[in-house]
Amino acid sequence: MGAEEAQTERLIKEKAKILFFQKGFLNATTQEIADEAGVNRALIHYYFRSREQLLDTLLDETLQEKKDRVRNILTSELPFREKIAYYIDTVVDYGLTYPYLDNFIISETARHPDKVKMFCAKDRFKSSDLIRDALNKEVKKGKIAAIAPEHFMVNLISLCNYPLLAKSVIQTIHGMTDAAYRKFLVERKQIIFRTIFNEEMPELNRKEESTKHAFKN
Amino acid sequence: MGAEEAQTERLIKEKAKILFFQKGFLNATTQEIADEAGVNRALIHYYFRSREQLLDTLLDETLQEKKDRVRNILTSELPFREKIAYYIDTVVDYGLTYPYLDNFIISETARHPDKVKMFCAKDRFKSSDLIRDALNKEVKKGKIAAIAPEHFMVNLISLCNYPLLAKSVIQTIHGMTDAAYRKFLVERKQIIFRTIFNEEMPELNRKEESTKHAFKN
DNA sequence: TTTTTGTTTAACAATTTTGTTAAAACGCAA
DNA sequence: TTGCGTTTTAACAAAATTGTTAAACAAAAA
Known part of the structure; x- marks a missing residue:
C-alpha cells in the first residue's frame, strides 16, 4: 500500500460529496474534484474508472x-x-x-x-x-x-x-x-x-x- | 430581412426554454439547443454572442x-x-x-x-x-x-x-x-x-x- | 537487498464543446 | 437585373475535458 493508506478513495468520495451535495457544483469537472481532494486527477480514474461511475x-x-x-x-x-x-x-x-x-x-x-x-x-x-x-x-x-x-x-x-x-x-x-x-x-x-x-x-x-x-x- | 422574418431569435429562445425549463437538460450544449430549434449552431452565437448570454x-x-x-x-x-x-x-x-x-x-x-x-x-x-x-x-x-x-x-x-x-x-x-x-x-x-x-x-x-x-x- | 505489489504522477491522445470567420444564400429595393 | 444589407452555412481554431498509459515511487514481502 502507498503512503496514504489507501484512504484516498474515501477522501475523493468525501470531497466530491461536499462539492456536489454541499456546494451544489452540479457539473464539477474531474479536475475540480481532484483539486478539492488535493490529489492528482488521474486517481479519480484509477479508483472509479470514470467520472460517471464516481457519481x-x-x-x-x-x-x-x-x-x-x-x-x-x-x-x-x-x-x-x-x-x-x-x-x-x-x-x-x-x-x-x-x-x-x-x-x-x-x-x-x-x-x-x-x-x-x-x-x-x-x-x-x-x-x-x-x-x-x-x-x-x-x-x-x-x-x-x-x-x-x-x-x-x-x-x-x-x-x-x-x-x-x-x-x-x-x-x-x-x-x-x-x-x-x-x-x-x-x-x-x-x-x-x-x-x-x-x-x-x-x-x-x-x-x-x-x-x-x-x-x- | 431573411426568409424567416428574424423570428429565428425568438425560435431559439423558445426551444431553449423547452430544453432547459421543460425537459430539465440543465447542461444542454449549444449543439443540442441548435438541434432542438432546427437551426445552425452558429446562429446561437450570431444572435446571443455566447451560450451564457443566451441563458x-x-x-x-x-x-x-x-x-x-x-x-x-x-x-x-x-x-x-x-x-x-x-x-x-x-x-x-x-x-x-x-x-x-x-x-x-x-x-x-x-x-x-x-x-x-x-x-x-x-x-x-x-x-x-x-x-x-x-x-x-x-x-x-x-x-x-x-x-x-x-x-x-x-x-x-x-x-x-x-x-x-x-x-x-x-x-x-x-x-x-x-x-x-x-x-x-x-x-x-x-x-x-x-x-x-x-x-x-x-x-x-x-x-x-x-x-x-x-x-x- | 531485491522483488513485488499497489499507488501516484506527468505526459499524451481523443473527444467534446465553444467561439470565430469568410463565403454563400436570401430578400428586397433601386 | 444589379446591388446591398441581413441571415445562414460550413469550415476552422481554440479551449476544455475526459480518459489512457508508461514510468516513478513507496512500502511490504521475499
Whole structure:
C-alpha cells in the first residue's frame, strides 16, 4: 500500500460529496474534484474508472444512508406525531448538511431517466405506505383533516426540502447571513409541524445513536 | 430581412426554454439547443454572442414574466383567501409547463452567486411583504394560526413548487404515468389550500386576460 | 537487498464543446 | 437585373475535458 493508506478513495468520495451535495457544483469537472481532494486527477480514474461511475457510487451510497434513516424513523414504534416530528427534525438537519442533494438527483434523473429506477429500486419502499395506517387512525380520531397518505408525505417532504434547495435565492431576497438562514430553517421545524397538524411540536429527546446523526443546531 | 422574418431569435429562445425549463437538460450544449430549434449552431452565437448570454437573457425574461404574474395576484384587491387560491392555481399551472425552472435557478446561482442579485434585483419585492398586512388581519381575526409572513410564503412556495421539481422521482416511486402525475398535481391545488388554511378552496372564476395564462387542466 | 505489489504522477491522445470567420444564400429595393 | 444589407452555412481554431498509459515511487514481502 502507498503512503496514504489507501484512504484516498474515501477522501475523493468525501470531497466530491461536499462539492456536489454541499456546494451544489452540479457539473464539477474531474479536475475540480481532484483539486478539492488535493490529489492528482488521474486517481479519480484509477479508483472509479470514470467520472460517471464516481457519481453513481456517490449518489447510491448517500441515498442509501438517507433512506435507511428515514425508514428507521417511519417504522419505529413511536406515536404518530412524534414520529413525524422526528422525521422533520432528521430530514431538515440532514438537508442543512447536504442542501443540494435533491437538486442533484433531479438534474441527474432528468438527463438519464433510466437511472431513476436504479436509485429507487433498492429496498423499494414508499414512505406513504409506511404511514398509511397510522395516518388513517389519526384521521378517524378526528385529530387531523382527511388526507391521502401520498399527499400527506408530499406535503411533508416539500415543506422540509424546498427551503434547503432554494437556500441561495431565499437567503438573498431576505438579505440573510448564512447563520440567519440556518436559524430560519431550524425555526421552520416547528412551523412545518404546526402547518401539518395545527399544533405545537412535541419535545424530542434525541438518542444520537438511534438515528445516527451528529448534527448540532 | 431573411426568409424567416428574424423570428429565428425568438425560435431559439423558445426551444431553449423547452430544453432547459421543460425537459430539465440543465447542461444542454449549444449543439443540442441548435438541434432542438432546427437551426445552425452558429446562429446561437450570431444572435446571443455566447451560450451564457443566451441563458441569462432566457432566465431574465422568464423570471420577469413569472414575477409579474405573481405580483399582479398578490397586489390585487381580492380577499386574502381568494388571493392565495389564485396564487396556488397560477404557480402550479405555470410549473406544470416549466417544471425545471426552479431547478435551473438553483444550479445557476450555486455556481455563480453574483447572479442571484442580478435576477432578484429587478423590481425587487418580497412576496412576504405584499401579504404581511392581509395575513396579520387574518391572524387577528383568528382565522389562521399565528405565523410570520416569511414562513407563510415559504410554506406556500414549497408546497407548490417542490412536487414539480421532484416530478421524475415521485412519479417513478408511485409508478404514475405523465397524465396521472398531472392529475395528482392538479388535485394538490386543493390539498395545498387546505394544508395552509384547514378549509375548502374557494371556486375560482378565472379571467384568462387578467392573469394571462392559457393553461388547461 | 531485491522483488513485488499497489499507488501516484506527468505526459499524451481523443473527444467534446465553444467561439470565430469568410463565403454563400436570401430578400428586397433601386 | 444589379446591388446591398441581413441571415445562414460550413469550415476552422481554440479551449476544455475526459480518459489512457508508461514510468516513478513507496512500502511490504521475499
